[in-house]
Amino acid sequence: METERSSAELVDDAVVGQIARAALLATLLGAVAPISIPIPLSPAPITLQVLFVFLAGLLLGPVWGPISILLYLAAGAIGLPVFSGMTGGIGVLVGTTAGYLWSYPIAAGLVGLLVHRGTELRDPAETPIPLLVSVLLGATLVIYAMGTGYAAWLLELELWEATLTFAAPFVPGELLKIAAAIAIVKSGRIRPLQS
Template sequence: MATEHESVELVGDELVGNVARAALFAALMGASAYVSFPNPISPIPVTLQVLVVFLAGIFLGPVWGGVSITLYLVAGGLGAPVFAGGSAGFGALVGPTAGYLWSYPLAASLVGFLVHGTELGDYRVSTVRLVGAMVAGTAVIYALGVIGFAFVQNVGLGAAFWTAAAAFIPAEAFKIAAAVGIVRSDAIAAN
């Protein structure tokens, strides 16, 4: 009695690859939170998280870039010590920097959309397009970060802007330049 076996693909290779890349960027996002520098103008430290947000959008696109950063938020909310300074838990998602945290998936999706459109495509676009996408992502991060900081700290939007946004402009310019360098070096390596 001969038996035939058929193999059934339960999950496609593309989905598995996308989930793996999203998990990798979520882990990278958590690791980047440990690279923290005090900001002399603000009680909020400077981290490399925004750089990873940019790279997630650029390399993963609008959907999976946002998914990767959402995975990071879920892990941190559930207790993994992946937020700035190794903090974790729901308290970080409602604290003074919560606006930043909630903005990250939106910013990654926006950067991905402005670089790729609705479908993941070639991220080797013009430098002007890359920088424009990251500036737009930064605007989203600052807008929600300032609003969240103002609400939680019970200060006006003007005071919150100087503490939660203006104090970070030099660091963000460095992160944008670093992201362009990373993308350009990857484009050179791919050729």
Template sequence: MTDPASTSTTTSSPARRPLFSATDLALVAAFAALISALAYVGAIPVGGTGVPITLQTLGVGLAGALLGPLRGFAAVALYLALGAIGLPVFAEHSSGVGVFTGISAGYLYAFPLAALLIGALVKYVARDAGKTRAIVVFACAFAGSVLVIHPLGIAGMKLHQDVSWATAAGWDGPFWVGDVLKTTVVALVAAEVHRAFPQLLRRG
């Protein structure tokens, strides 16, 4: 005989929701494509390192600020995976696993972590405080650059080129002005989108 208690428990337990819905997956794919497209814009090598200035970090910031930590991380991770398997989605149409051991590898490793941090700050600090204003989102997004992207980028250049921290930091210097401008765009766009669609971050 079937135990009524176990039957009741089985039938009453709710089905586990998937981590990502179909809409979530579509957003993740769309933002991975956006970052791929932005990697081609600019691609201006600076200094003696050959590391180009691109709009990749704009896409990374938008992914985190608009999609939240989980989907933002997934979008950037998908972008990196596409490049790793050979699609020319990195700066200057480069691709392959070799890029992840190159001079710009530190920046690439930093991207998904930055999206995770930016998304968490926007979702749990800015949104829950009712402050998804542009200036607050700017602070959240800029934290991703200051705390993650630039430190890991500097570390990657130091290790690859076997130079001092000061030299690597000097190579990183030209990227700061562009990051301020790109973070401003992220803040303005994210603030308007979240004002129009306040539910966007609920599953982020």
């Protein structure tokens, strides 16, 4: 059996904390995949995944936020049932909703970069609300642009057809998720790890 004979190279304290939080947030992203909350007058219920993508950027920052989402995608790729409908496998990562999945790390990175303005983490509770709203709206746009764009290419649909099927039903839910993300960080109950 192959063994490593070199001496152990310990992981820095600050990095251990971020790895653990990134891994647990990735897990949570998978665990909430089956949960949906109905909203009145809308065919599509709220799912919590995009909310946790926002929170990954807000609470883990521009480096560990995207890493956390990549962990989620990797865990799904090797077959853990973390994608919607409790599925997994590389197939989902190129399937109909793949555009959405690949947009998550980009959106989390964008949110982290604009809110923390660098790799040094700040408390997002101190960020002004208008900035938070516009950043999260921008991230939502990125997610939907990539999600519908990829679906349109993959399934040979016109862009408007893809928008109708893959985006329009979900818009009311998105606005609620932005409000929820802001309420959560403003409550100050969960803070980023500051090194």
